[in-house]
Amino acid sequence: MASERQDAWKLGSGWNETLLWYAKAVVELKKLPITDRRSWRYLAAMHQFDRDLWIDLGIITATTALPPDEDTGIAWNQCQHSSFYFLPWHRGYLARFEQIIAATIVSIKGKPGWKLPYWNYLDASNPDARKIPGAFLEEFLPAPDGHVRNPLQDVPRFGQKVLGPEPRLHIDDIDLAAMDETDFTGSVSFGGSQTLFSNPELGVRGQLENVPHGSVHVLVGGARPANPGNGYLSSFYTAGLDPLFWLHHCNIDRLWEAWMTKAGSNMESGKQWLDGPSGRAFAVPKLDGTDLENFTARDTLSGGKFHVGYDDLHAGTGVPVPPVGGVVVATKQGPARMAEPQVIGANDEKVVLGNNPAETAVRLAPEAGGAVVAAMGPGADMAAKAKRLFLKLENIRGVSTAGGLKAYVNLPVGQGSENLPQDRAAGSAALFGLASASKTDGPHGGNGITLVFDITDLARRLIGLGDFDPEHLRVKIISAHEGGDADPVTIDRVSVLRD
C-alpha cells in the first residue's frame, strides 16, 4: 500500500482496494463495545457525545455501559471548532484513527500500511470530484460479502450526492477563497482565533473552517427544512459516526498542508499553540486501545508523530505547482501580519431570523466611515487601499441542528426575497453544529457561532456606485433552519470591522 495519503477518486471508481478494506475495518470496529477505545462509537464520541441524543438516535441504549468518567473526561468531547486548534486537533484525531483502521485491516488478514484517502472535491481537473466516491453509495459490500450491509453507506445522509450550491439553505458553492488568507491565527484568518481548550468567549471560525469545511458537512449531511432530515455529518455530536467524515477531514487537513507551502502563508508559532492548550490536553487512544496518549499541535507538524504526507498538494488546493527548477516554499512561522481588525460600526439591535429574512441597519462611527469611503474610493493611496473591511455576525444562536445563512449589503430598495443579486452578497455559511454551539452547558457555553465575511470588494463596488452611506448600511440576512418562527436563529450583533 502507499506510504502517502491519496485522492479517493484516483484509487479507482467503485470498490477499490483501499475503500473495500476501509469498509471491512469499520464493520469490525462497529462490533466492539463503546467501552473499547478502538471502537467505532468511542472514536466518534471523542469528537462530541451527548448520551440522550445518542439514545434517541439508537446509537446506544439506556442500558449501554459507558467508559468510566475519568476516561471520557479526558478523551471525549474534545472537538475543536472556532479555534486555532481546529486544524491540529483534527490532524491528531485523524492520524490515530488511520492507524487504528490500518491495524484492524492487518488483524483481518489485509495488507499493512493502509492510508486514509481524501475526498478532493475541489479538483477542477476531475469531472467526478464533487461526487461522493461510489463506495459510499453502495448498499452492500461486493461479493463474496454481498450480504453484508456496507457501513460506508449505512448512515443517515439527507443532502447532496454531488456537491454544489444549496439555495434552499442559502449556502453558496464551495471554493478555495480561504487559501488566500495569509495568517493562520486571528479573528480573520485561515485557521481560527486564539482560544483555550474550551473557547466560549473567544472563538471565531477560521475561513477554512467555514468554507469548504462547514459547507461540506451540511451539504452532504443535509438539514431541514431543505432536506427530510439532519444527517450525522451535520452535527458535532454525530459527525464522527459517518465514515465519509474522515475522508472529508483528510482533505481539509491536506488543504492546511498545502496552505503551509504557499508563498506568503504565515504559520502560527506561539508556545500556547505548539504545546497547548493550557488547562486541558488533547488525548487519543493508544494504538492497542490499552490506554490514552496526549498530543499537542507540535506533534502534528512536519517531523511530529502525527504528521502524515500527501501524494499531491496542488490538485484542488489552489496552490500552484512550482515551475521546473523553482524553489518549493518553506513554511514560514511567526506572529500574525494583519493587525486584529477593529470594530468601526454596528447595528442597534439583536437580529431574529425565523422563516423570513431580516433587515438591519449598520452605522459606522463618523470618522471611521469617512475614512473607509476615502480609502476605498477612486484616488486613494495604495496603503489605504490595501486595508480590508469585514462584516461580522456575532454569536449566532439557535436550537436547530444545522441550517444555512447568507448576508447581503445594500440590496436595491424594494428588492423582494427572491433572486437576490449575487453582487451584493457579503457571504454565506452552513450553520454546522449550531445547536451544539448554542447549548449553555456545551463547550461553546451557548455563545453559538461567530462568522466574519470579507466585504472589501463589495464595499469598493458600492462606493464606486455611490451607494455606500456609512451612516446607514442596509444588511439583509436570510436563513433556513428547522426552528422556523417558533425557534428562531438570533444574531447578537452585526458589526463592521477594519484592519
Added chain:
Amino acid sequence: MTGRSRYVTEASSPFLLLSGLAAPPFRGPMLAAGAGLAASLVFDMHGYLPLLCDPAANHPSLGDIVARLELLIAINRPADFALAWLAMLVAMMTPLIALPLSHVRNSSLAARRSRAAAGFLLGYFGCWFLAGVPLFAAALALRLMAGSAAVALAAAVVLSLLWSASPLPQAARNRAHRLRRIGLFGLAADRDCFAFGATVGCWCIASCWAWMLVPLFVTYGHSFAMLAISAIVFGERLRGPGPVRWRAPAALSMTLGWLRRHRIPDRRGGANGYVQ
C-alpha cells in the same frame, strides 16, 4: 479495554498555563489582582477579621458578637471596610473576568474602550460589593454556630467543597460564560457594558460565594488564603462550561492531578508520548 489511565492527564503543563496568564488578555487582570493582593498585605486592611477569626474568643454569644461589631464600627470608618472588601475582590476576582472584559473591549470602538471597561467593572464589582453584606452576615452566623474560629474555618472549607461538587455552581458558571451584545454608541453602549458586568458578577457570586467565606476565617496568612482561594475559583472557571452534574471539586482534582504528574514514577520525560 478502558481502564485507569496513569499516564494521561486532563491538564496540560502548569508552566504553559502560567506563561499564558502573563500574556493578553490575562496580563492586565493578573496585574490588577496582584495590586489588590499587595494592597491587602501592605496596608493591613482587614480590621474586621478578629471579629471572625480571633482564636482567643471561643464560643462567643450573639451579644458578644454584636458588642464587638459595634466596637468595630465605632473605631473604623465605613470607607475602611469598603476599601478592604474591594481590595479583596480585586485580588481574587479580577483574573476571572479577563475574557468577558476582553469581549467588552474588543466589541467597543477604540476610543471608547476604557469607558466600556469601566462600565463593565462597575457592574461586576458593584454586584460583588453589595454581596459583601449577606456574605459577612453568613460568616458571622457560621462563626456563632461553629463556636471556635478553627471549626468555623473547617466548616467553611467543607461547605465550599460540597458546594463545588454540586451541580449548582456549574450551572451558574455556564451562564457566566455567556456573552451579551455590546452596543457601539451612546448611552446604550454604557448600559450594555454595565448590564453585562452585573450579569457576569451575579453568576460569579452564585458560583463562588462559599469559597469567599474561607479567607474571612484566616487571620494569619489571610493573603495566602486569598491567593489559594483565588487559584481555586480561577481553576474552576478555566474548566469552561460543562454538563450540570455532581463532580469532583476543582480544588481536589487539581491537587490530585498535580500529584499524579509529579509523584507517580515514570510519569515524566515524555512517558505520555510528547515530542519534547
